[in-house]
Amino acid sequence: MDLYELTISQAHEKLVNKEISAKQLAESVFERIDQVEDKVGAYITLTKEQALKQAEAVDKKIAGGEQIGMLAGIPGGIKDLLCTEGVQTTAGSKILEGFVPPYDATAVKKLKEAGFVLIGKQNEDQYGMGSSTENSAYKKTANPWDLQRVPGGSSGGGAAGLKAGECLFSIGTDTGGSIRQPSAFCGTTGLKVTYGRVSRSGVVAYASSLDTIGPIARNAYDAALILQVLAGADPHDSTTPPVAVPNYTADIDKSIKGLKIGLPKECFVEGLDKQIEKIIMQGVDILRKQGAEIREVSLPHVKYALAAYYIIVMSEASANLARYDGIKFGHQSKDGKDLLEQYKKSRAEGFGEEAKRRIMLGTYALSAGYYDAYYLQAQKVRTLVKQDFEKALEEVDIMITPVTPDVAFKFGANSDDPVQMYLEDVFTISINMAGVPALSLPAGFKDGLPVGMQIISKQFSEDLLLRVGHRFQQETDHHLKTPKL
């Protein structure tokens, strides 16, 4: 086994036992990047020089007999949506090309304090807008299982890069599925946290009432280690509630005997791919054999969640992206005789097609005369969706659904039809609408491509999700499989 293939806990053990150095670990990852990055295209920016310095600092600590945290010396990649001090942060968009943030996002700051080694900034659909990473203004990221297929999105670089061995973990964001869907497509373990569990401060804003930040990892145990560092209230983000952060690994091995699992009947309907359904039901069976009880539950309003979600997302995006004026930072057009014309040209040149589409639709939905029919109605539907989840999660401890309707699709397959692309998110978006956490676990393969199983629980119960995920992965090996590159 090469060093770049290690899990976080394996690498940590080798570091503290002085079997390997953090520098060797980082070098192994960069050698792997040299071998496969041309094919995969996971990174927009690599930070090798800085990474080796960070690794050496950790090695010094170990040599000096200091105790190190679980993430110290561990090479990780960060989605290019999180501000990194002194390192270009593009949000996958040309409008931020060359933007070098003067401060770190809180999540990045916490990871740095934990001693992680930043490998680079990972590719994404611009602003997190997309389900295939094809909306990046910089490059194409390929699915490591089949280079003709998309890695999912928007955190496609994070999931593909991790599966290809180009880091030991990734940090992504999830507004409607952007951690879970690429995790399902690439065979990684991705956690969408409760809204507000991880600070959004310093993360480029997309849809502020739905955006979350979380780990993409090799397994649920690693995801728990990462969340331990990221979670908690932040004075710089007033939407992070003062809910205590549990020890996420303390009970992770505990039996799930008696756990009540709900299968939402609305998610297992005619039209769901038969093989996907079979794989999910096999996954459910593995938990049943460990003593879980299965029953049917109902989420009557989820069928409206997608439409309501896209209204909310586009409205909030149009407001958030109004800040890109080409004056304070970011791309500025060379043309434009006065300020207004310069705004219009800077934004037209800087934003990609999908960003423009969403800004326009959001502007329309928020404009006078349409607000009640669209945004307000969508916010009311959000209430109904949230109530559905609350009710179902009173009856059961967790719910299980597929992550995606099918496996990774080919490049360009959904490019001409935005509505078809939005339907990719049908199983994931209602979770963001309800604000609850969800974990995407590798559950099997269809035609050689990974299939993800989604488990959902109450707000702020990530510990339960990680425990179920860990117990599942003790009995399965789907998460251990890697593609030949």
Place this chain on the structure above:
Amino acid sequence: MALTHEQVKHIASLARLDLSAAEVEKFTTDLSNILAYMEQLSEVDTKDVEPTAQVTGLVNISRTDEIEKRADPDLLLKQSPNPIERHSIKVKPIFGDNNHT
């Protein structure tokens, strides 16, 4: 709900986007299709349903009004592509002769 070219141009102007003729054409179709999909929301009975903006139930989070220096102001100003004068960003004329109404 089908949008017209004129409506799309108006939205683009509100959103401060300079669209090409080809983009106006494409977005007229795209936005109309997306809005048609959104129409299903009108089926939902939301009488007596309160809207949700904040999913974890937080309200009115306040903090003391203290100035905190998180990043060097000069470093922030340096992000601007425009000239900097007396710690301010110098922009193009807003009320020029050309568009004075």
